[in-house]
Amino acid sequence: MKTSETYKKEILEKYNTDKGGEMSGYLAEPTRKKIREACLWLLNRRKEKNDEYILNQFFQFKEGEDKESHIKKLKGYKADKFVPVIQYLKGITRDTSSENLELISWLIDFQPRPLQVYRKPENLISVEKSNTSNEEISVGVPSEEEVNKGKEGVRSRKEEQSTKEKKRRWIITFSISIAFAAILVIAKSGMFVEPIVPTENKCMAWAKNHYEEVSCNLTFHKEYGTKIEPYDSNKIANFKKVKVTMKTDFFAEGTNKPLIWYTKNKDGKIEYFTSPGLHPVTGKTLDEITPYIIQKYVPLHSGGINSFAD
Structure with missing residues (x-):
């Protein structure tokens, strides 16, 4: 309950x-x-x-x-x-x-x-209590027509429930069949599904430009000296420090939502990241990229051959 x-x-x-x-x-x-x-x-x-x-x-x-x-x-x-x-x-x-x-x-x-x-879901039926504790309640006797309507309503609800139950059983059977067929295809093709590794008792730390899994027995990252944090699969996969140029996709096509976040470091240089949140070292909140920041700070090219923006 x-x-x-x-x-x-x-x-x-x-x-x-x-x-x-x-x-x-x-x-x-x-x-x-x-x-x-x-x-x-x-x-x-x-x-x-x-x-x-x-x-x-x-x-x-x-x-x-x-x-x-x-x-x-x-x-x-x-x-x-x-x-x-x-x-x-x-x-x-x-x-x-x-x-x-x-x-x-x-x-x-x-x-x-x-x-x-x-x-x-536990309170679909509500009971209203009378404000007057001693108030008499009169109960009328239903007519024959009302009784017949009631019986028809009960039959209708039973038929509806029966139809829903049949539909539910069909969906379950169909889903099981699809799942079984998928397993056969995977088995025949030699593919396998990698098991989901639980995140309990797993930790991570910032390593230069990304998060990596480390032992929870550590206090700081052995090489970079960054603090040990609880494991976060989303950060492991998506939170990275990147270099950008004018050819970088800064906003999602269609929605125009930001794809890059930034902050200034202690040297006054802009650092760019692929997810929102806090700076992994300073703890400072990252800001959404804006056209002004792009225009003012983002270089036209990365310094390599054919890296100039079109």
């Missing part, structure tokens, strides 16, 4: 398993600054049906306000308000307010959310 307690338990289990998933750069080691930056990053990106309700409850946004107003309020929001969220994620406190819990569910993309939706 789904309750508020199981809701809390499952949210914490998800967080402890993946540390925020795609947002682990902000949430694996949460601070007030990182929580605020995570909220700013997700504000215009994670917009499911009930997310507006969750944000309005936590940040006290007003109905009808535009996103620019929300961003302005969030930037001026007292960071101390995030302390209970951090304490709950770190296990310092065993309980927290519903507003804090719902914000966490939004940050880590827990599904389904919020609590009302999570519990909905």
Whole structure:
């Protein structure tokens, strides 16, 4: 049975398993600054049906306000308000307010959310209690016509359920057949499916321009001296430091979403990365690439033969 307690338990289990998933750069080691930056990053990106309700409850946004107003309020929001969220994620406190819990569910993309939706399958039938405890309730006797309609309705529902059950069995049988056929094809072709390696007790560290898997027994990377972090398959695969030129694809075709993020290092030079998040060494939040930054800092060519932009 789904309750508020199981809701809390499952949210914490998800967080402890993946540390925020795609947002682990902000949430694996949460601070007030990182929580605020995570909220700013997700504000215009994670917009499911009930997310507006969750944000309005936590940040006290007003109905009808535009996103620019929300961003302005969030930037001026007292960071101390995030302390209970951090304490709950770190296990310092065993309980927290519903507003804090719902914000966490939004940050880590827990599904389904919020609590009302999570519990909905268990509460399809609601019973309304009378405000007057001693009020008499009169029950009318149904007519013959109403009885017949009732019987027809029962038969109709039974037929509908029977049809749905047959359809469900057909889908299951078809799916099993497809899966079995796929296994045969793979076996005959000599191919194999590489097993999924669990990420528990696995760690990683930044190695010059990418993350690589390392022993969790280390404190720092032996060669680069970077800190050891919890293993994140998404970062291993997608988070890299790259060199760019005017021929680099900076924005996704069609959606125009950024494909490159940047920051300035201590020498004032621009460093470019293939994913959002925090700088793996300095911890500074990476910024989305913009046409202004491209025009001002990106070289026309990489220095090699035939590297000039068309």
